[in-house]
Amino acid sequence: MEQLMRDFFLFLSKNKTLTRLAKRYGLRFGASRFVAGETIEEAVHVIRRLNEKGLAVTVDYLGEFVDNEQEANEMANHCLEAIDAISREKLNSQLSLKMTSMGLDISDDLVMRNMRRILDAAKERGVFVTIDMEDYSRCQKTLDIFKTLKKEYDNVGTVLQAYLYRTEQDIEDLKPYRPNLRLVKGAYKEPPKVAFPDKKDVDENFKKIIKQHMLNGNYTAVATHDDAIIEYTKQLVKEYNIPNSQFEFQMLYAFVRSARSSWRAKGIRCACTCRTAPIGTAILCAGSPSARPTWRSSSKACSVSDAHRPAARKSSRQKGDGCP
DSSP: OOHHHHHHHHHHHHHHHHHHHHHHGGGGGGGTTTBBBBBBHHHHHHHHHHHHHHHEEEEEEEOOOOSSHHHHHHHHHHHHHHHHHHHHOSSSEEEEEOEEEEETTTOHHHHHHHHHHHHHHHHHTHHHHHHHHOOOGGHHHHHHHHHHOOOOOOEEEEEEEEBBBBBHHHHHGGGGGOOOOOEOOSSSSTTTTTTTSSSSHHHHHHHHHHHHHHHHOOEEEEEEOHHHHHHHHHHHHTTTTTTTGEEEEEHHHHHHHHHHHHHHHHHHHOEEEOOSSSSEEEEEEEOOOOOTTOOOOSSSSSSOSSSOOOOOOOOSSBSSSSSS
């Protein structure tokens, strides 16, 4: 089910006709188990319930298929609406977005204008924004833009993928920026020239980059449903005395419920994802919240006061965990 849902949303996000159908009918065909709602207003109710259970949340606007300036601006406006709702409703939530939805493939001026609009509004309201990583062809451009924005804003993070050979070096290159990173296995079908083709190699590289980024002293969101990776991370934290305020786990909400209580009792933060129709809202929620990163620019915290820090594929390779 996990693999099926991941592949479904990835395929859907790249098909404009199916995107429109999913926006209209998606929740009627069982997707409600994974999604927050078809509008930000519906998502607010879900997020509030999750907050009441001690979970922090990320609102994620899905859908990469944007091919003109009007659509990109509309997507940016949806993100601004989400930021406003998070602030207005005093939700323990942050925002994730894909820069292709902001005009990445259309023009540099357009995507930067939309990103600055979003980050200005988010900074003013104390909301953190994560830039999702997309396929390999957009990786370098995404990181270049992230570096530029990180010099201007401290309320922005991004995502790196363990199945890419380049990721270890990317973490070193980003180290001077002290980035907040979500680490994932990877969700796109990439050729062996740029990505590990075998699951075992992806898993080993995942462990390597988790350790690398954590020992750099930077906040690490480990996005996985893989028990072996989760146990590895917990042992790493114990071995190196890494504080719970420096990391979290992220996973689909449908898969997090059984682990949530025991992790929260130990002060371990857990984030989960629920998705709606592709141009809709998704949510990542994090359990045992209190220590969100130090990006907050006002006294308004986006985390709940509970216990610990904040609020991304598979052939022979298991390409992802249903996490963006």
